[in-house]
Amino acid sequence: MTWEMVIGLEVHCELASATKLFCGCRNAFGDEPNTNICPICLGLPGSLPVLNAQAVELAMRIGTALHCEIRPSSFARKNYFYPDQAKDYQISQYDEPLNAGGWLELPDGFRVGVTRAHMEEDTGKLTHVGEGGRINSAHHALVDYNRSGVPLVEIVSEPDMRSSAQARDYAAELRGILMATGASDGRMEEGSMRVDANVSLRPAGTTAFGTRCEIKNLNSLRSLGRAIEYEAARQMALLESGERVDQETRHWDEAAGRTEPMRSKEEANDYRYFPEPDLVPLVPDAAWQERVRAAMGPMPADRRAALSALFGDTALGAQADQIRAVVDLGLDTMVEQAVGAGVPAALALARAANELAAEGDRGRALPIGSFVTLVEMEAKGELSATQAKAVLRAAVADVERDPRQLAREMGFEALGADTLATAVADVIAAHPDEWARYMSGEDKLAGYFINEVMTATANKANGKEVAAELRRLRD
Amino acid sequence: MSDGTMGAVELAAAVRSGARSARAVTEEALAAVAARDDELHCFLRVLGDEALEQADAVDAAVARGQDPGPLAGVPVGLKDNLCTRGIPTTCASRILDGWRPPYDATVVRMLRQAGAIAVGKTNMDEFAMGSSTENSAFGPTRNPHGRDRVPGGSSGGSAAAVAAGFTPIGLGSDTGGSIRQPAALCGVVGMKPTYGRVSRYGLVAFASSLDQIGPFATTVEDAALLFDVIAGHDPLDSTSLPYPSPPTFESTGAGSEGVRVGVCTDLIDGCAPDVVARVREAADALSAAGAKVEEIRIPELAYGLSAYYLIAPAEASSNLARYDGVRYGLRVDAEDAAAMNTATRTAGFGAEVKRRIMLGTYALSAGYYDAYYAQAQRVRTLVLEAFARAYASCDVLLGATAPTTAFALGEKVDDPMAMYMNDVCTIPSNLAGHPALSVPFGTGGDGLPIGVQVLAPALAEGLLFQVARVVEAAAPSPTRGAGQ
Numbered sequence: 001m002t003w004e005m006v007i008g009l010e011v012h013c014e015l016a017s018a019t020k021l022f023c024g025c026r027n028a029f030g031d032e033p034n035t036n037i038c039p040i041c042l043g044l045p046g047s048l049p050v051l052n053a054q055a056v057e058l059a060m061r062i063g064t065a066l067h068c069e070i071r072p073s074s075f076a077r078k079n080y081f082y083p084d085q086a087k088d089y090q091i092s093q094y095d096e097p098l099n100a101g102g103w104l105e106l107p108d109g110f111r112v113g114v115t116r117a118h119m120e121e122d123t124g125k126l127t128h129v130g131e132g133g134r135i136n137s138a139h140h141a142l143v144d145y146n147r148s149g150v151p152l153v154e155i156v157s158e159p160d161m162r163s164s165a166q167a168r169d170y171a172a173e174l175r176g177i178l179m180a181t182g183a184s185d186g187r188m189e190e191g192s193m194r195v196d197a198n199v200s201l202r203p204a205g206t207t208a209f210g211t212r213c214e215i216k217n218l219n220s221l222r223s224l225g226r227a228i229e230y231e232a233a234r235q236m237a238l239l240e241s242g243e244r245v246d247q248e249t250r251h252w253d254e255a256a257g258r259t260e261p262m263r264s265k266e267e268a269n270d271y272r273y274f275p276e277p278d279l280v281p282l283v284p285d286a287a288w289q290e291r292v293r294a295a296m297g298p299m300p301a302d303r304r305a306a307l308s309a310l311f312g313d314t315a316l317g318a319q320a321d322q323i324r325a326v327v328d329l330g331l332d333t334m335v336e337q338a339v340g341a342g343v344p345a346a347l348a349l350a351r352a353a354n355e356l357a358a359e360g361d362r363g364r365a366l367p368i369g370s371f372v373t374l375v376e377m378e379a380k381g382e383l384s385a386t387q388a389k390a391v392l393r394a395a396v397a398d399v400e401r402d403p404r405q406l407a408r409e410m411g412f413e414a415l416g417a418d419t420l421a422t423a424v425a426d427v428i429a430a431h432p433d434e435w436a437r438y439m440s441g442e443d444k445l446a447g448y449f450i451n452e453v454m455t456a457t458a459n460k461a462n463g464k465e466v467a468a469e470l471r472r473l474r475d
Numbered sequence: 476m477s478d479g480t481m482g483a484v485e486l487a488a489a490v491r492s493g494a495r496s497a498r499a500v501t502e503e504a505l506a507a508v509a510a511r512d513d514e515l516h517c518f519l520r521v522l523g524d525e526a527l528e529q530a531d532a533v534d535a536a537v538a539r540g541q542d543p544g545p546l547a548g549v550p551v552g553l554k555d556n557l558c559t560r561g562i563p564t565t566c567a568s569r570i571l572d573g574w575r576p577p578y579d580a581t582v583v584r585m586l587r588q589a590g591a592i593a594v595g596k597t598n599m600d601e602f603a604m605g606s607s608t609e610n611s612a613f614g615p616t617r618n619p620h621g622r623d624r625v626p627g628g629s630s631g632g633s634a635a636a637v638a639a640g641f642t643p644i645g646l647g648s649d650t651g652g653s654i655r656q657p658a659a660l661c662g663v664v665g666m667k668p669t670y671g672r673v674s675r676y677g678l679v680a681f682a683s684s685l686d687q688i689g690p691f692a693t694t695v696e697d698a699a700l701l702f703d704v705i706a707g708h709d710p711l712d713s714t715s716l717p718y719p720s721p722p723t724f725e726s727t728g729a730g731s732e733g734v735r736v737g738v739c740t741d742l743i744d745g746c747a748p749d750v751v752a753r754v755r756e757a758a759d760a761l762s763a764a765g766a767k768v769e770e771i772r773i774p775e776l777a778y779g780l781s782a783y784y785l786i787a788p789a790e791a792s793s794n795l796a797r798y799d800g801v802r803y804g805l806r807v808d809a810e811d812a813a814a815m816n817t818a819t820r821t822a823g824f825g826a827e828v829k830r831r832i833m834l835g836t837y838a839l840s841a842g843y844y845d846a847y848y849a850q851a852q853r854v855r856t857l858v859l860e861a862f863a864r865a866y867a868s869c870d871v872l873l874g875a876t877a878p879t880t881a882f883a884l885g886e887k888v889d890d891p892m893a894m895y896m897n898d899v900c901t902i903p904s905n906l907a908g909h910p911a912l913s914v915p916f917g918t919g920g921d922g923l924p925i926g927v928q929v930l931a932p933a934l935a936e937g938l939l940f941q942v943a944r945v946v947e948a949a950a951p952s953p954t955r956g957a958g959q
Contacts, residue, residue: 039578043797045571045679046558046580048712077793079839083812088796141812143801272839274848277684277790279713 002204003239005232006212007167008159011174012152012194013184014122015058021121021151022049022091029190033144041149043086048278051075055151056098059119060284060292061181062153063099065299066114072283073098073118075276080269083141084124086148092120094273098282104157104177105301106169107324113158119282122150153183159198159209164228168221171195176300176328188220195224199231201239210235211245215259217252227252231259303327307335310345319346322353329357330364334371343375351375355389359396370395374403381462387412411458420453420461424469427452439474446470483549483643483697487590490548493537497530497548501592504550508595508641516616517636518595519555519565526550526594533590544590546704551586552636552645555596556603557688558677559583566679567611568601570798570823572805580677581712582646582688582705589704594642597632601825602795603653603681605629606897609888610827617884620662620923624881627657627897630691634661637691644701645691650681651783652876652901654689655913659876659926662915664698664943665691667901669933670908671716673702674709680794682787683714685905695914695944699724702936716934723937731764731945734938735870737771742874742900742928749919750875757916757927758873760949761942771869775861778854779903784895785838785851786906791828792835798823830891855906862907862932871942872930875900876913880923900928910936914943917951 020027023040039047063070076094097118103111125147130139155174161167175193178184185192200212215231218224230252235245250259284292298306307323326332331352338348356363356371374395378388387407394406427449428435438445450466481489489495505523512518536543553559556566558576565571579587586593600610608616608631616631618624619639626635630647634657637645647654649667658665666689673688680686690701706720738758743751762768800806800819807818824832838847865872877897887893904911910933913926927946931939 039576042802044576044578044803045564045566045574045797046556046576046578046677048676050711050713079793079796081796081799081813081816083799083801086797086802088799089793270841272793272836272841272844274789274793274839274844277682277714278680 001240003201003232003236004204004206005162005164005228006159006200006202006209007161007164007228008198009157009161009167009170010196010198010214011155011157011171012196013062013155013178014192015055015151015153016182016184016192017052017055017058017151019052019054020149021052021055021119022149025149027150028146029192031146033142033146036146037148041086042145043088043148049091049276051279051282052151055119056282056284057292058151058181058183059098059117059153060289061296062155062178062183063102063117064289064293064296065177065181066099066102066104066117066155068099068102068114068117070099070284070289072096072281074281075119075279076273077276079272082123084126084143084148086124086145090121090123091276091279093118096281098284104170104173106166106173107301107304108169110166112160112166112170115156115158117153117155120152120154122147122152124148159200164225164232167197167228168225171221171224172328173300179330180299180303181296194218197224197228197231199228199235200245201232201235210239211247213245213247213259214249215252216249216262217254219254223252223254226257227259230257234259300327303332307332307349310336310339319349322349325353325357331356334366334368337368338372338375341372341376343372343379347379348375351378351388351392355392356396359393362396365399366396367399370399370403377403377407381465383407383412384462384464387459411460420465421469423453423457423461424449424466424473427456428473438470481643482694483546483692483700484694486549486643487545487547487700490533490590491537491543495548497533497537497543497590497592498527500548501526501530501550501594504592504594504641511639512641514617514622515619515635515639516614517552517597517632517639517641519567519598519611519613519632520563521595522562522593525562526592529587529592533592536590544588544704545700546586546644547590549591549644550594550642551591551701552595552597552633552642553583553593554599554630554633554645554647556599556648556679556681557583557596557646558679559593559596562596564596564679565613566602567599567613568823568825568828569612570805570820571803572823574803576677578677581674581709583677585705586646591644591704595636597630597636597645599632600629600653601828602679602791603629603648603650603686604791604827604831606652606656606894607882607884607887608632608657609884610825612825615884618661618881618923621881623883624923625660625884625886627660627877627881629653629657630665631657631661633691634658634663634665637661637663637693643693644697646688646701646705647691648678648681648686648688649901649905650685650687650787651905652898654691655901655911655926655928656877656897658691658913659915659928660881660924662924662926663691663693664695664912664914664947665689665926666698666702666912666936666939667904667910668702668706668936669716669910671714672706672720672910672934672936674707674712674715676709676711680790682790683794684790685783685787687905695912695940695947696724696727698912699727699940702940706936721937723940726937727940727944729941731761731766731942734761734766734942735868736761736766736768736942737865737869737872738768739771739773739776739865739872739874739930741773741776742872742903742930745899746875746878747880747919750878750880750925753916753925754873754875754927756951757946757949761873761945764945764949766942766945769869771865771872773861773865775857776903779858779906780895780899782851782854782858783898783902783906784834785847786855788831788835789838789848789851790835792832792839795824795828795832827891858903858906859908862903862909866932870931871935871938874928874930876926876928877901880919880921880925904930907933909933910939912939912943914946915950916946
């Protein structure tokens with residue numbers, strides 16, 4: 001039998017607000033444990049939550065970017081006992097989410113439905129100590145409440161995806177959107193974006209859903225893809241041998257490359273949701289929604305289209321991938337400005353998508369002006385490709401420095417036309433036999449002469465210009 | 476004991492004018508507590524040094540010519556579910572053993588700014604669950620009007636402290652009648668403001684959608700003075716009304732001429748005959764003072780008690796989940812976290828608290844939510860609508876506060892339903908979020924105080940005080956200064 005995968009994703013996104021969802025504590029990753037805490041996010045008796053307007057705006061941006069309807073909403077309490085939960089309930093939107101009924105378009109044009117994107121608070125972070133850190137064998141646990149009350153938006157997709165590649169594309173595109181809205185830094189490795197996958201199989205051609213499993217602990221796009229493939233294969237093996245799939249939550253073990261049942265939380269948790277009486281309904285009026293919409297920049301799809309337009313009809317294949325990478329990393333403004341300054345689009349795109357992207361976060365911090373100056377120098381032949389890449393690395397390492405000055409200090413100052421001509425003439429004079437062979441049509445000797453000129457000028461000459469000079473002398 | 480008979484208005488005036496020092500007033504209050512509270516047990520903790528320090532600050536302000544505030548030097552008792560920075564706040568429960576809040580409740584801060592002197596944390600039913608103060612983990616409070624009688628509850632300590640003359644004013648919290656009922660049983664004025672009028676920040680929650688902090692006093696005027704100090708918007712409480720509370724103190728004497736008073740038979744029926752008689756007399760007094768008095772029926776109020784005993788426990792089951800032994804308070808160690816939670820909560824909570832947690836957990840459970848919690852919320856809407864219809868033809872309502880005078884210690888402690896019936900007249904105002912007040916009006920055949928309840932629509936605290944003052948003026952015999 002042929003099986004069809006049915007995949008839906010639940011993505012938790014930590015909002016990049018300055019402070020937490022219900023108190024004034026700093027919302028920051030990696031600080032000393034239990035330093036960003038107060039009576040409210042510790043759930044001390046008598047404390048009360050006050051909703052953070054900035055977090056609401058970021059959540060509205062997400063909803064807007066995902067074409068959701070922004071609706072009158074409210075908060076509820078999700079009750080369960082767990083030591084990382086300061087109040088032993090989580091404040092979360094339940095039956096009245098802020099954003100509902102949207103969609104996300106993948107780069108290939110496929111639309112994935114977005115059921116809802118609701119607000120909730122994060123829990124603290126538990127660290128199990130002793131015996132390898134697994135929950136069952138730990139001696140004791142430490143709790144860091146810095147994360148308690150950090151604002152989250154949970155984005156729930158429709159079960160519209162049919163392959164792990166589609167799921168990866170969805171997560172990647174969503175990540176780009178979250179970053180473009182300014183709602184999140186999108187760092188999966190720091191838990192800013194956490195993905196749970198619901199996976200089920202059904203006989204191809206049928207419409208009823210099979211029994212699904214929810215997979216947790218997917219900390220990268222790669223994990224997401226691998227886990228879905230593993231889980232689909234596991235379920236297929238069960239179904240084909242006549243067994244059934246149990247609905248359960250499974251943990252992705254990255255090292256072992258498999259999913260495993262989570263420690264039996266299968267006490268059929270009854271969360272006893274009820275309206276949060278400490279908060280009033282959240283009903284953003286039309287004017288607020290419009291302000292949020294107006295303040296939003298273009299989304300990744302628009303930005304990819306804008307970059308593609310720079311290539312006219314000729315952006316194809318590898319360049320499409322480069323465009324996607326540049327937009328994902330938020331480097332597209334650099335490319336656009338460089339092109340605006342007269343740099344060939346292909347060159348600006350290549351430097352951004354390859355060399356700058358390789359620098360990660362540091363690359364993003366490079367001043368746009370430095371990038372434009374650098375690719376301009378390369379475009380004009382003042383720097384060779386090799387030199388330009390070296391200067392780019394240096395400029396990223398020290399963003400305060402001017403690339404022109406860096407190039408000078410690195411000895412990459414371009415030779416003037418006269419100096420270049422003299423250097424070429426000197427090399428020709430020193431190698432008359434080779435010159436004669438070149439003149440008689442042995443083109444490959446051009447490389448020999450370029451190499452010699454480079455050596456003679458301590459790499460200051462531009463290879464292309466040397467080649468042009470050689471051709472001029474020959475023709 | 477001169478201060479025990481002096482109201483807050485006169486005391487503050489004396490301190491502000493320099494005629495009396497806040498220190499002397501505070502020392503007298505502390506001395507009275509030391510002399511007589513062993514017997515009454517109004518206080519769980521007396522704040523001797525802290526109170527004197529605060530009194531000195533008030534006196535220093537007076538000496539500098541600064542205004543020390545409208546409650547300058549007035550001793551006040553704080554119900555022990557109001558957070559006080561660095562001072563144990565127990566909710567009369569073992570579960571909060573050793574916990575000292577790192578912050579003051581907003582009302583505590585406002586009282587201090589107004590020059591009031593917090594002389595102690597008062598006894599209460601554990602987590603404000605009860606109507607007799609017998610559910611305190613630290614022993615009951617006795618009624619100053621009869622040592623074998625309960626003071627009512629749950630704010631029994633604050634009410635009894637005012638009735639005993641320890642403090643002219645006090646703060647309580649009212650979720651289903653926990654200010655008004657003890658006020659009635661102790662013969663003092665007790666008032667529950669409109670929901671959202673007074674910040675709940677720092678009030679340890681029992682049932683968040685019903686809880687409201689309010690004043691106790693010996694007179695309506697003093698209650699209004701205290702109410703004006705604590706009322707107003709607080710950005711720390713999202714349910715706090717987002718505008719200022721208009722002052723009520725200046726206009727409490729405006730009378731009841733032309734005020735339409737509805738004597739609500741549903742808030743009288745079933746009460747003891749002498750309670751009914753006092754309410755009728757109060758209505759007559761209002762009529763004599765120019766009010767237009769008529770009877771009104773609001774049968775929907777009868778459903779209030781049932782709805783309340785689903786909504787309040789449901790919210791409580793969630794609010795009290797945090798007492799799990801992980802972060803503060805009592806911890807009873809066990810083999811793992813879940814077992815530690817269970818052991819801690821089993822040891823830390825009293826029987827009534829456990830009963831309500833179970834009740835509330837059940838009411839919110841999957842499969843029961845619609846039949847219980849959701850249905851109760853619909854009844855709540857029904858009560859609100861019924862009040863709205865009544866207030867189309869009345870400005871205020873009149874009824875009993877409690878069905879009887881103070882009952883004997885131990886009399887109802889083993890009969891939860893009989894205890895719950897104490898709140899039948901007070902609960903509707905909590906469900907509606909409306910203000911209501913109990914004013915002493917004579918005594919029963921047993922010589923114990925009776926309170927008459929005045930109810931008003933949302934935000935009408937001013938009118939409430941105005942009408943209550945007319946009732947107060949007509950009261951047969953003042954009950955102030957009990958136990959002296």
